[in-house]
Amino acid sequence: MAATIKDIARLTGLGLATISSYINGGNVRKENKEKIEAAIKELNFEVNEVARGLKTKRTKTVGVVIPELNNKFCTDIITAMEDILRNHGYATIVCDCRTDRELEKRAVEFLYRKRVDGIINMPVGCDGSHLDCFRKANIPVVLIDRKINGIDCDYVLVDNLAAAKNAVMSLIGVGHSRIGMIGGPTDIYTAQERLLGYKLALMEAGIVPDEGLIEHGDYTINSGVHCIERLIKNNPDMTAVFVANYEMTMGAVIGLNELGVRIPDDISFIGFDSEEFARACRPKLTIVTQPTAEIGKKVAEIILQRMEKPQAAGPADFKLIKLQTKLVEGSSVKRII
Amino acid sequence: MAATIKDIARLTGLGLATISSYINGGNVRKENKEKIEAAIKELNFEVNEVARGLKTKRTKTVGVVIPELNNKFCTDIITAMEDILRNHGYATIVCDCRTDRELEKRAVEFLYRKRVDGIINMPVGCDGSHLDCFRKANIPVVLIDRKINGIDCDYVLVDNLAAAKNAVMSLIGVGHSRIGMIGGPTDIYTAQERLLGYKLALMEAGIVPDEGLIEHGDYTINSGVHCIERLIKNNPDMTAVFVANYEMTMGAVIGLNELGVRIPDDISFIGFDSEEFARACRPKLTIVTQPTAEIGKKVAEIILQRMEKPQAAGPADFKLIKLQTKLVEGSSVKRII
């Protein structure tokens, strides 16, 4: 049905190699160039990238596997990344694995079969065995946001420990000591780091962390609602709370609204990630923001470099990039000293 | 580098056709089956989908072109859709075209070159010429959310007119008559329909629409902020406002917060799309919600059907599905009669 290079060779009376050369920017006599262009227009010819990919062994496609498409942090990163990749001629296949290890493994294998030129993954679990096929075939792998065991590759991370520590220190600085935390799943790297930052801040201030003030959600809105409800119920003396991702921040705000608890009069609040949501709250929330655009940019740059270079020779020259967060002040924290 | 079907044919001493047959679920003697499985394991063989795609002329991939990945309405739909497509063995290539007609056209052509088996598009403009290559090649096209000119294909839409009309009628029902509207770009179908619904509701109630009460944003958070600022400034007598998408709803809430205007005491408010955001506002917002999961499901079903069937024979048997919205009551509307 669709026109091929052969059709336009026949129509122009030229050889296959000439047409191919023209398509790939090679030199062709002006007269022939015009003939080819006319034929392409007439037949609506468009290169078949599938055939090209088979021959060249490069699909100009990168795979992206993330836990949830429905997560602002993920889509913000992907948006920035895809923009750069596309400008370099690469397509992006995004697979959302619903925070499911088994689906993640299947997504990775699927992308391998599709022969993507590189893969970017925000891993769900804490080991990297699902990426074995890429490692064995020496295809570039870049991991984002979460560090995991048993895999050597490039990383783009955020300094979560400092992020949480700074947030909690700022609460301590204005007099809070009974500070609650809504953290993520215990087996996720970012959640561990943020929890550690929380505890370190307390300990450096001479406060002993109280497990009763710590709740673990699963990075969803609903879990944010439930965690804040439990925290409020179990800790009447809690004066502030720190929430460690966007979705749970939204959930916690919902929970507080529905319980009738006022920010910052009844409780001081520091959330995570979305400046827009922070502004939409009354009063404006103080939040930790992550540099999503920069993460996307770095990831794209690294994987492009790996894909263009023949193959990285050295075994251990992998990059580990750690970006810093910012604390954006709102009016959700009350001074109590 | 990677193992091929030939390698495992050589290793097992069997023929190419037998291996292919095994891979595709055909009948192979038990004894040979075991040999093949052993060889596959030993060589880490995975089918090369690029080669398969070239031969079969089906890539098991569908393309999706949307205006913004960074838009909850879009990602909600994609999430639902991708789930179903993946369960049927189809991959999804998502292209975000930044609400740019030129980028949209390039994305579509890119996907055509990739030989996707079908394409799903939430169109940016109001004509369908960018999809010509797909139409000519008789490859299924499904459009979502926005109706455009000059193209016959399947559609999955939302009844935007009724959505807006019902929202505005509910405001009128509790005594409002100076009702502002923040709508979308005038060249976008959904924006036109929502504006029409707004005007119809007013006119049926005997109220003459006042252009001074209508602002057009561009479906972004920032435009929501600016529109609400202008509305408030220009219309001291306005008692209610209806905002016609999620991002602008968020923007309008931000704007009202920053102006110190109270919902619902100073102004009644009906927003759009996100139930979670509505709950996170204090007081909870009344909003129009769209059935994103159902849209995704319908789209997936339709395109799957078109891709599996050889080709739709009849010229004009295209589906046009129109789904209904819901009005979710919050406490952001004040009764003033």
Place this chain on the structure above:
DNA sequence: TTAAGAAACAGAAACGTTTCGGCGGAAAGT
């Protein structure tokens, strides 16, 4: 004018799979 060198072109092979036509042998029917 001609030889040499470069530029433009042509054809065939290859990429890894599916599929078509055929073939041998075992089971089933006469």
Place this chain on the structure above:
DNA sequence: ACTTTCCGCCGAAACGTTTCTGTTTCTTAA
């Protein structure tokens, strides 16, 4: 006993490119 049927298997051809190896044509300088 024989044909017939069917199953499992094989090899070759094809999908639409790129690329390698030559061949022809054009330039240029002696």
